[in-house]
Amino acid sequence: MAKDFKKLALDIVARVGGEENVVSLTHCVTRLRFVLKDESKADTAALSGTKGVIKVIQAGGQYQVVIGNDVGEVYDAVLANTKIKAAGEEAASSGAKAAPGKKKSILGDGFVSVVSGIFMPFMGAFTAAGLIKGFLVLFTTLGWLDKEATTYTILYAAGDGVFYFLPVFLSYTAGKTFGAKPFVSMAIASALVYPNIVALNGAEGVAFLGIPVQMINYTSSVLPIIAICFVQGQLEKLLYKYIPKLVSGMLVPLFTVLILVPLGFIVIGPVTNFVGNIIATVITFLLEVCPPVAGFLMAALWPVMIIFGVHWAFIPVAINNMMTLGYDNILPLTVGCNFGIAAAALAVFLKTRNRDLKETAGPSVISALIGGVTEPAVYGVLVRFKKPMVIVCLVNGIGGALCAMFHVVRDTQISVNLLTMPAIWAVYGSWGIVAIVISFVGSFVLTWMFGFSDKMLEAEKQ
Known part of the structure; x- marks a missing residue:
């Protein structure tokens, strides 16, 4: 029987306080992320008990409704059957104003919301490209593909583009997140990676109207364009305020590009590049001071971060590391986490005799192992019974400590699941595989022995 996504979407909207209480909506891999005018108007208890809703979380300045693998369909149904706008659209027009108390910020509670809004929309393309690069490493290592062949060149372009x-x-995405005109943002970004500009990387004597310009390589960079888009959002609001509407459609984009392209090269780019280098240096220093402790804490706390959605905050840090250091040494510490979560859910699935729990745990195992999406297992199984969550955190921490000790890194973005194991081996190396085995076997065995019994279901009813 086909799922009625329209009914679920309308039920959710009604229980978050209705259309009039919603400022905007976006979604990630498993969650609808609402920005509400007044969160007290939402009926969290009723929403949590709605069939099709796994969990409700209030974090990062958002009202998050965990759906699972059907989140995309529910999201589309909400937009199709209501007047609710996607995140960014509420501020896309020149006259839009943020709802009271919901002004977006790159600091404080809004940080995770901003990060997910910027990175989530293109993660599919990002992951696909990373997998292509990972498999190319594997194929060339095994001698199946020659780096000098044009086939390699074409595939590498598909992965590296x-x-x-x-x-x-x-x-x-940053333009939309900060309420700027996104295609104007793209025009500015295109200038940063324009071939003639890239050719000036490291050149001496570059100037703009007599002002010295420090030329750095902006290809693959993260922080400079995000900062530029933030400034763009503020600048456009100011320009629209003072430029007559009759000519604002022409003059605002013109002045925005003419101001921000030079400002980006002269000030914003060099400053954010310096900040990025500092962040990478500090992280590397901390990992060198006490690798086992740093690795253990990062991996052990990763499932907890997933609960609150704050794991998104590490995405720009990881990408910045790859662009400044040539590798990322943060997310590789968590390489076994998806497998540990899946293993714990699998142990519960196999051990329980409760049909409803099997129907919850079984699909969550597949979601984590095959899709790399762990929220259904975390919310539906681990957090529910608590002990499996503790076990997964501790066992993952052991794998993370080993990854830190043996300097497991990656030089490209790839998803972590059962299907990508060959690419994981090629990119992360043998110790990455060891960490995965430890997380999976350890979490399964300990959850089976100590973490779950059907008596816990009886305790829930009392």
């Missing part, structure tokens, strides 16, 4: 033009991708 997203990373090379990353500022252009980021400019669109």
Whole structure:
């Protein structure tokens, strides 16, 4: 029987306080992320008990409704059957104003919301490109493909193109997130990666109207274009306020590009590049001071971060590391986490005799192992019974400590699941595989032995 996404969508909207209480909506892999005018108007208890809703979370300045793998269909149904706008659209017009108390910020509670709004929309393309690069490493290592062959050149372009033009991708999503005109943002980003500009990387004597310009390589960069888009959002609001509407459609984009392209090269780019280098240096220093502790804490706390959605905050840090250091040493610490979560849910699935729990745990195992999406297992199984959650955190921490000790890194973005194991081996190396085995086997065995019994279901009813 086909699922009625329209009914579920309308039920959710009604229980978050109705259309009039919603400022905007976006979604990630498993969650609808509402920005509400007044969260007290939402009926969290009723929403949590709605069939099709796994969990409700209030974090990061958002009212998050965890749906699972059907989140895309529910999201589309909400937009199709209501007047609710996607995130960014509420501020896309020149006269739009943020709802009281819901002004977006790159600091405080809004940080995770901003990060997910910028990075989530193109993660599919990002992951696909990373997998292509990962498999190319594997194929060339095994001698199946020659780096000098044109086949390799074409496939490498397919994998590397997203990373090379990353500022252009980021400019669109960051522009929408900060309420700027996204295509103007793309025009600015295109200037940063224009071939003649790239050729000036590191050149001496570059100037704009007599002002010295420090030329750095903006291909694959993250922080510069995000900062530029933030400034763009503020600048456009100011320009629209003072430029007559009759000519604003022509003059505002003109002045925005003419101001921000030079400002980006002269000030914003060099400053954010310096900040990015500092962040990478500090993280590397902390990992070198006490690798086992740093690795253990990062991996052990990762499932907890998933609960609150704050794991998104590490995405720009990881990408910045790859662009400044040439590798990322943060997310590789968590390489076993998806497998540990899946293993714990699998142990519960196999051990329980409760049909409803099997129907919850079984699909969540597949989601985590095959799709790399762990929220259904985390919310539907691990957090529900608590002990499996503790076990997964501790066992993952052991794998993370090993990854830190043996300097497991990655130089490209790839998803972590059962289907990508060959690419994981090629990119992360043998110790990455060891961490995965430890997380999976350890979490399964300990959850089976100590983490779950059907008596816990009886305790829930009392």
